[in-house]
Amino acid sequence: RPVTQHAAVDLGASSGRVVLGRVGPDTLELTEAARFANGPVHLPDGLRWNLLGLFGHALTGLGEAVRAAEDDGGITSVGIDSWAVDYGLLARTAGTNSSAPGGLSLLGAPFHYRDGRTAAGVQAVHRRVPFAELYRRNGLQFLPFNTLYQLAADELLTGPAAAAVEQALLVPDLLGQWLTGEARAEATNASTTGLVNVDTQNWDLELMERLGLARGLFPEIAAPGTTLGETRDELTPFLGGQRLPVTLVGSHDTASAIVGTPLSTPDAAYISCGTWGLVGLELEQAVVTDASREANFTNEGGVDGRFRFLTNVMGTWLLSETLRTWERETGRAQDLPTLLEAAEQVPEADVVIIDVQDERFVPPGDMPARVGAWCTEHDAPTPASKPALVRCLVESIAAGFARALDDAARLAERRVDVVHMVGGGSLNALLCQATADRSGRDVVAGPVEATAIGNLLIQARTAGTLSGELEDLRELITRSHSPVTYRPRR
Numbered sequence: 001r002p003v004t005q006h007a008a009v010d011l012g013a014s015s016g017r018v019v020l021g022r023v024g025p026d027t028l029e030l031t032e033a034a035r036f037a038n039g040p041v042h043l044p045d046g047l048r049w050n051l052l053g054l055f056g057h058a059l060t061g062l063g064e065a066v067r068a069a070e071d072d073g074g075i076t077s078v079g080i081d082s083w084a085v086d087y088g089l090l091a092r093t094a095g096t097n098s099s100a101p102g103g104l105s106l107l108g109a110p111f112h113y114r115d116g117r118t119a120a121g122v123q124a125v126h127r128r129v130p131f132a133e134l135y136r137r138n139g140l141q142f143l144p145f146n147t148l149y150q151l152a153a154d155e156l157l158t159g160p161a162a163a164a165v166e167q168a169l170l171v172p173d174l175l176g177q178w179l180t181g182e183a184r185a186e187a188t189n190a191s192t193t194g195l196v197n198v199d200t201q202n203w204d205l206e207l208m209e210r211l212g213l214a215r216g217l218f219p220e221i222a223a224p225g226t227t228l229g230e231t232r233d234e235l236t237p238f239l240g241g242q243r244l245p246v247t248l249v250g251s252h253d254t255a256s257a258i259v260g261t262p263l264s265t266p267d268a269a270y271i272s273c274g275t276w277g278l279v280g281l282e283l284e285q286a287v288v289t290d291a292s293r294e295a296n297f298t299n300e301g302g303v304d305g306r307f308r309f310l311t312n313v314m315g316t317w318l319l320s321e322t323l324r325t326w327e328r329e330t331g332r333a334q335d336l337p338t339l340l341e342a343a344e345q346v347p348e349a350d351v352v353i354i355d356v357q358d359e360r361f362v363p364p365g366d367m368p369a370r371v372g373a374w375c376t377e378h379d380a381p382t383p384a385s386k387p388a389l390v391r392c393l394v395e396s397i398a399a400g401f402a403r404a405l406d407d408a409a410r411l412a413e414r415r416v417d418v419v420h421m422v423g424g425g426s427l428n429a430l431l432c433q434a435t436a437d438r439s440g441r442d443v444v445a446g447p448v449e450a451t452a453i454g455n456l457l458i459q460a461r462t463a464g465t466l467s468g469e470l471e472d473l474r475e476l477i478t479r480s481h482s483p484v485t486y487r488p489r490r
């Protein structure tokens with residue numbers, strides 16, 4: 001079987017990238033074709049995503065990838081993944097032309113999940129269906145921004161807004177529709193809406209009806225490994241004169257990240273650490289019990305019908321938002337590696353541990369002030385210097401990870417003797433060591449690009465370049481990437 005080349009469009013909450021992958025039975029090589037910033041746009045009516053900008057960057061990046069792949073047989077397919085839960089609303093428009101296939105047009109810029117509007121939506125949903133029942137149906141942890149709460153906040157359950165909306169598409173599905181004209185709901189990301197039944201992995205139409213949502217609000221669910229379609233004719237000039245097949249991958253970035261994690265045994269846990277730290281296990285069966293609900297563990301749909309049994313712990317967001325605050329205050333860029341070095345020197349006895357799960361830390365804004373307020377309320381000393389605050393955040397994130405690992409082991413009845421840390425956080429040695437120390441488990445760090453790797457592996461398997469189960473695909477990662485192991489020091 002030959003080596004094939006694929007382009008992964010991987011959009012994270014703080015940056016996006018287009019990665020070109022050369023994949024074969026003995027080959028896994030990644031090159032970054034493009035990287036661009038992403039973040040909330042503060043509009044008068046709330047926090048939005050600049051999705052048109054992201055689409056433009058993705059298209060330019062794909063053009064770069066096509067050029068880079070040209071001399072080696074070109075690109076076989078494209079796959080898209082992004083953060084979960086957020087969506088665009090579309091209306092059916094009349095006078096369409098060929099560049100608006102199906103006549104579906106985006107109604108306004110999609111909301112950012114950190115927008116505060118969701119509180120009213122939570123109440124509206126739980127009034128109709130209490131949380132304990134919701135959990136039994138969808139198996140999802142409570143996150144105030146799960147799609148169903150956002151839809152309720154948008155007054156889509158009833159009322160005039162609902163009538164105007166023809167369809168809702170999650171972010172990767174929307175970009176896929178813009179690329180190909182075809183609309184599907186990719187299964188792993190659909191599972192984060194709260195509207196997919198955990199047993200059937202299909203839309204829970206009864207739940208949707210009880211919530212007052214139109215049954216056809218989302219398109220048909222399609223599994224990773226399905227071909228969505230070819231890029232539209234109008235895009236050909238941007239893509240080196242070609243039409244590229246778009247393949248559905250685990251379009252939830254966390255689903256792709258776990259495909260790209262070289263889990264060594266079924267007892268190995270993972271932490272996919274970027275903006276969020278997604279801490280948990282890959283399971284064949286969902287765990288939907290009172291105990292898992294109380295510990296706020298989720299059963300998100302994974303690739304190949306597996307379950308991502310995990311919980312969201314606040315991740316590097318706490319650090320990046322702190323640095324952003326200091327940047328605004330001083331007008332100078334802050335260097336995380338330098339700050340982390342200084343943070344390591346802070347004496348252990350001076351380290352304050354905060355509860356990183358406190359909801360006050362979710363919205364963008366002045367993070368040091370919020371940490372200070374938390375400390376005052378809890379009679380803890382406020383970290384007095386920048387290194388002390390950075391150390392407090394790193395150790396507090398690690399403490400959150402350690403607790404989640406214990407919970408995962410207990411709830412799924414697994415030993416959890418090793419933890420794979422992947423994503424951006426795997427480069428943070430202080431965080432990896434603190435996680436090993438606080439959890440008492442070996443932390444195996446890397447690959448940093450697990451998400452792009454997972455995206456590319458599913459494309460390559462769909463193309464017939466690779467075959468087998470996820471374990472077979474992960475073998476390739478084990479052979480091509482060398483992880484760094486952190487052992488517990490106490």
Ligand code: LRH
Nearest residue numbers: 082083084085253254276
């Ligand atoms: C990580 C992630 C996570 C979701 C959150 C909204 O990027 O997809 O899995 O909970 O974003």
